[in-house]
Amino acid sequence: MNVSSVKGSMSISSSTSTWKAGDTISDQFPAGLRVLVVDDDPTCLMILEKMLIACLYKVTKCNRAETALSKLRENKNGYDIVLSDVHMPDMDGFKLLEHIGLEMDLPVIMMSADDGKQVVMKGVTHGACDYLIKPVRIEALKNIWQHVVRKRKNEWKEFEQSGSVEEGDRQPKQSDDADYSSSANEGNWKGSKKRKDEEEETDERDDTSTLKKPRVVWSVELHQQFVAAVNQLGIDKAVPKKILELMNVPGLTRENVASHLQKYRLYLRRLSGVSQHQSNLSTIISAQDPTFGSLSSLSGLDLQTLAATGQLPAQSLARLQAAGLGRATAKSGIPITLVDQRNIFSFENPKLRFGEGQQQHMTNKQQVNLLHGIPTTMEPKQLVSLRHAAQSIGNMNMQVPPHGAQNSQNNPLLMQMGQQQQQSRGQILVDSTINHAPRLSSSMGQPILSNGIATNVSSRNGIPENIRAPGYSQTPSMLNFPVNHASELPGNSFALGSTPGVSILTSKGAFQEDVNSEIKGSGGLMPSYDVFNDLNQHKPQSWELQNVGMAFDTSQHSNSLQGNLDLTQSALGQQGFSSGQMNGHNRSAAVANKAMFSTGDVKELGSAQNVNQHLNNLLVDNTIRIKSERVCDTSPANIFPDHFGQDDLMSALLKQQESVASSENEFDFDGYSMNNIPV
């Protein structure tokens, strides 16, 4: 390497000036890329710095995350990309990643000696552009500029979509310099351009303001304004346009707001512990027209995140579902109910690990109660879409927004939803990860109970662990679900609407709509958990409720459900539900169950009773293992108090159970592990 020459060029480039597209950087790009590298190991840091310099980048190194953040904040447009280690003593690399995403919107690449799938997945879901395994080779560093370009390009696209004509004009101009020109436009690229040129360009750009799109730095104040606007509008109604209007910040574009909103949703989700699929969810949520692309990513995602975020706009859900259907496999994480993330998040790791086996993740039970105030209203449609998404998700953790704030906290399930707002949140992802080993983790995609329910749900808290839809061993404390709220439940198919707050019901509704196969048990089941957590009391029961509800829905779909999981889950949910009810918990959940089952879907579920029983058993064990086998064990009969057409439910559940049984037990939902839901 010719270090000296590199150094020479380095000195020339000015630091921090914004790179203007159109400058003659194309031939020099990616030289001059401003990289910030953060690693607590001095040896690695030294080597990385040297390698980056050898790539002709302009390097700044830090050995602490805090330092890095303050550098970034001081000089908002001073960097193009960040490389960060995952394991750092003062701050987790993923947290840093979130901060950077929210505040600065820079591409971040994670590095680690750890190449475990979980960690890498975590990186992806937290929004990292890339994940490098140490020892990092210089070849890998030579290509990092692609992430910057890509991001810029995407921003451009958003920008254009927001309808700026000018941008269009400019765009072509920029595009002549290789792709990155345009993308770099926004960024502050430091090419070897002369300062003067840059300045000139800046001026030009300022006029159009679109092309150049100088990176918007989301300062604390700006972010607070943003949050206030979002809260005012309601998380599910918070569309970039309106937020922009409310914020009334000159120079801020709808696009900026849109991308920030996406991140924010992810962030919220993460807070609530759902994070997994936030990115997916956010994408879904934020975009009115969900890009289903994200759906695929959802698969395997924790629905929780989706649910967590709470707000999965109905349309998005619908879309997702559609997309999800296509993607079917992917969806696992799809949002079950994006219900207000905030509210919901109390679940601990709401991540919906539906079947995907991610359930394990759920261990984070963080109670994120974060969201206060953001009413998560899960529109029924959302639920529906969630359902689809739920397919893969299996455990949709439906967060049942506990209206009362129940945050049952530990149960991820719950609810933090407290914030009642939820209007029939479709699915509350209840992450019942709680103690279950199997980690059903909140995958309980339980439908989020409508607001009314939410409160009830909170009572559930008891919901034991992850009621993963299928095979939740935990008897979802669905009972707690205030089934009463059913009314709140969004109209959509959720039976919930009618039912008592049971979110499950809602989910059911949602599921019913489309998810035939989508529902992958998870959807149905999940919610119960969260809700149940609140309910706590009957942990097992709540689950049941959920299951019931879920099963219910799924049962409908069971036919179509491919993922048996869904069914199972729903079945389980139902069972749980029913069992919950049976236990006399009068939990509204029970009521919900009724509502849910009444639809007769239960039949499909097969032995709902079984499910219940199973659930009960499961609950007892406290292991969420959704093992389908177990599910079947439950003796549904007694479980379901006559709520819904138990028979129907039972049958539905049973069916599910059976199918579920076939799948393996451990939660591993991977989508359909449990499912052999007979359709």
Added chain:
Amino acid sequence: MESKHVNRQIAAMRQSFFDEEVLDEKFSQLEQLEGKDNPNFVEEVFTMYFKDSTAFLETIEEAMKTIPIDSIIVDNILHQLKGSSASVGANKVLKEVNKITRQVLGKGNLDGTKASILKLRKEYDSFKAKLEPYFQLKQANSVAQVK
């Protein structure tokens, strides 16, 4: 010439490291990063590496003496060692670290871990003992050559 002889000696030492697999290709990559402007880059890296790793090992050894063993600390340090050893190309050291990591993570088998840590220490010491004279020789030689 004197320096030629020394050069050959240095080259032979270096080659032996590769032959014995004490070092891997990462080391050569580091060498490529050296240049006129930073001729001692590799040595600087290694100096830093040895300093930190010696401290890490000592910490691990201390941690192993406590009861109960603080596996979190051990884990973190192993992770650090893994990253840095991999980055410098310390092949055998890295292998030992990986072995221990698997053991510790695998079953928390402390006795086995203790034995492995001893082995790690041995490997590390041997590595250090090989590389340090190498760098010293290189350094002396370059100085001599300048003269």
